[in-house]
Amino acid sequence: xxxxxxxxxxxxxxxxxxxxxxxxxxxxxxxxxxxxxxxxxxxxxxxxxxxxxxxxxxxxxxxxxxxxxxxxxxxxxxxxxxxxxxxxxxxxxxxxxxxxxxxxxxxxxxxx
Amino acid sequence: xxxxxxxxxxxxxxxxxxxxxxxxxxxxxxxxxxxxxxxxxxxxxxxxxxxxxxxxxxxxxxxxxxxxxxxxxxxxxxxxxxxxxxxxxxxxxxxxxxxxxxxxxxxxxxxxxxx
Numbered sequence: 001x002x003x004x005x006x007x008x009x010x011x012x013x014x015x016x017x018x019x020x021x022x023x024x025x026x027x028x029x030x031x032x033x034x035x036x037x038x039x040x041x042x043x044x045x046x047x048x049x050x051x052x053x054x055x056x057x058x059x060x061x062x063x064x065x066x067x068x069x070x071x072x073x074x075x076x077x078x079x080x081x082x083x084x085x086x087x088x089x090x091x092x093x094x095x096x097x098x099x100x101x102x103x104x105x106x107x108x109x110x111x112x
Numbered sequence: 113x114x115x116x117x118x119x120x121x122x123x124x125x126x127x128x129x130x131x132x133x134x135x136x137x138x139x140x141x142x143x144x145x146x147x148x149x150x151x152x153x154x155x156x157x158x159x160x161x162x163x164x165x166x167x168x169x170x171x172x173x174x175x176x177x178x179x180x181x182x183x184x185x186x187x188x189x190x191x192x193x194x195x196x197x198x199x200x201x202x203x204x205x206x207x208x209x210x211x212x213x214x215x216x217x218x219x220x221x222x223x224x225x226x227x
Contacts, residue, residue, distance in 0.1 A: 032212030043202060044155065046215030089154050093213050100168070102154035
């Protein structure tokens with residue numbers, strides 16, 4: 001059973017604060033790491049697909065880094081806004097694409 | 113057309129019924145996925161089709177039977193389900209040409225209730 005963990009489980013920040021959270025995954029048989037944004041009552045929406053060690057990706061105020069050797073990825077949000085409130089899911093793609101497992105998510109609440 | 117559609121939106125069925133869920137995409141994606149999602153939990157992968165062939169079956173009970181008739185359509189046939197199978201069933205698709213599997217586009221889901 002693949003172990004994909006995310007921390008913290010939940011996070012409350014004030015509008016304008018910058019924040020970050022972690023996804024941990026097995027460092028062996030790595031194929032890709034995906035980040036998704038999931039709002040309540042909606043389907044997950046893709047943010048990033050990361051494949052190479054040292055990858056850094058950015059979309060607006062959101063960015064992510066990847067360390068495949070130690071098995072972690074960070075997601076950063078700069079200047080959080082209330083509309084950033086959602087659950088952020090990472091998903092580990094392992095074993096040459098034969099395993100795809102979502103982490104439990106980090107629930108972010110941005111207070112105005 | 114950049115969306116994944118799923119029908120029906122809601123389905124209530126008895127344990128002896130046979131029903132099917134349908135998923136469709138017209139983005140030219142060659143990978144399609146079925147997920148099961150319980151309340152407030154992340155999606156759990158059930159099946160993956162690549163180029164219309166089943167490539168991953170995550171030890172799903174045989175009462176769930178997937179079918180991929182063509183590159184745009186994905187079905188999930190349901191038979192003799194149990195009440196614990198009640199969940200949101202999500203379909204997704206992704207381009208296989210992108211490294212890392214490509215980002216997945218999710219449909220809105222079918223909310224299934226088994227009585």
